[in-house]
Amino acid sequence: MKRLHRPDLFAWSCFDESRNIDFCSVAWVRSGGNVLIDPLPMSEHDRAHLESLGGATLIVVTNSDHVRGAQSLAQQFRATLYGPRAERDSFPLPCTHWLGEGDEPAPGLRVLEMQGSKTPGELALVLEKTTLVTGDLIRGHVGGTLNLLPDAKLADRTRAVASVKRIVNEYPQIETVLVGDGWPVFHDGAKALAAIAG
Template sequence: VLIDPMPMSAHDLEHLRSLGGAALIVVTNSDHTRVAHELQGVFGAKLLGPVAEKGVFAADRWIEDGEEIVPGLSALEMQGSKTPGELALLLEESTLITGDLIRGHRGGALNLLPDEKLTDKEAAIESVRRILEHDAIDAVLVGDGWPIFYDGHAKLGELVDQGG
């Protein structure tokens, strides 16, 4: 499974091939399609995206809130971000993988997209609050900025408490 893939060097592409390639490519939002369609062609992978982005880009499968993508990897719908739909992904209940809404622009802390890019700040904060229902989250791997490797649940709580 590839998530929001970036352009790869020939070496990286060959290494991925040696590992068996990719069967699925998950795009967390339409701004993260980047090379997803190209890699879809290279590996014959299925492309998955948030159901709220249906019609914005081409995908083989549209993912809804709470849906299990593969065993151990489930989707959480995020609202209020800059695109019509966004997913965060929960890996084995302990690792949160985010697209654009939740970022890490300061080491050891999380923040939201800047207010001017949000379509609905209250909905964005509520989306993060919903994530807090998953109390085993330790790591938060952000699409933009510094990751959190431990105490992720507490850092998400701080983000909500600070209002984004």
């Protein structure tokens, strides 16, 4: 796994040829049990690295299109699966817990529900007020900038933009945005979010 901007954050990815972007996953290493967000299947190297860091106790899937390798990794590490509450009745894998606005699956990791994306109640996660981890709605197709899902895939563009504006207003101290699809933004995250919410 690749080390990110903090010593307790790691990522791994795979390149999607149809979109010409990386799909990305995040691991947060913490004393109370490590958290994986939208985990892709892992190479033997990355799996061994994660095992050396203590494995995983909790896996958060932000939306039904990001199930990826979550179920197999949950079984391997005996981790608890968390999914978006708004998709509970149709989610493609069984979860132990369902997350919605304001929940904290681990101390310091706060859940936001994004509206207007391609799936209802898509989750975004704010880590200790300065790092945002996103699913599908907020992406990074070009290095150094962020973008929204294409309009054709949005359920409601107005609500989607309002969700991003709300993040900027409530968390102006966000410095880093780790996207599920594309390039992360490591500096001036709130500014990059504001640019797509304008």
